[in-house]
Amino acid sequence: MKTEIILIGPIGSGKTTVAELLSMRTGLPRRSMDELRWKYYDEIGYDIGLARQKRIEEGFWGLYRYWKPFEAYGVKRLLSSFSECIFDLGGGHSVYDDATLSQQVRELLAPYSHVVLLMPSPDTEESIKILHARNKYDSDGQREVNEHLVRHQSNYNLAKHIVYTKDKAPEQICSEIIKWAMNKDWLYNVPIT
DSSP states (O other): OOOOEEEEOSTTSSHHHHHHHHHHHHOOOEEEHHHHHHHHHHHTTOOHHHHHHHHHHHHHHHHHHHHHHHHHHHHHHHHHHOOSSEEEOOTTTTOOSSHHHHHHHHHHHTTOSOEEEEESOSSHHHHHHHHHHHOOOOSTTHHHHHHHHHHOSHHHHHOSEEEEOTTOOHHHHHHHHHHHHHHTTOOOOOOOO
């Protein structure tokens, strides 16, 4: 049985904070896609000039679409490079409109028992409102991309468990994930506080 926990969710859903707490509580190292993504993207020819051009000509949506094949590759590289970890994927790394990329990532995550979606609320509109209040978006279009990440079924289809985070402290979210993982016969003896 794999002893990893993989956190997925839209931008600002709390993946980084919760991953750090899970790492401290379980003793498993944390591996963050946000820290490794550019190295992985470069391995398959990420072109920063082309990315800038897409951003200028097509806005954040154009950049988002350019990133998608690199994001799928990043997931493959991250999961093949590390084990026995707490993983937090970037907001877009679990959402794909392209059927081939979606299938690739679905197959990559299938062997992992502990894929957890962090979402503010079971109500989509409330989740969007909470995330908009929480995030300071860098550019035009990024706000709409995050709405897309919330509405898209990819995250829900990949998740083995969903934690709704509204009105919960990060420590509560961490404890909820650990309790769920232990109930799934997770082998680590982690004290619950």
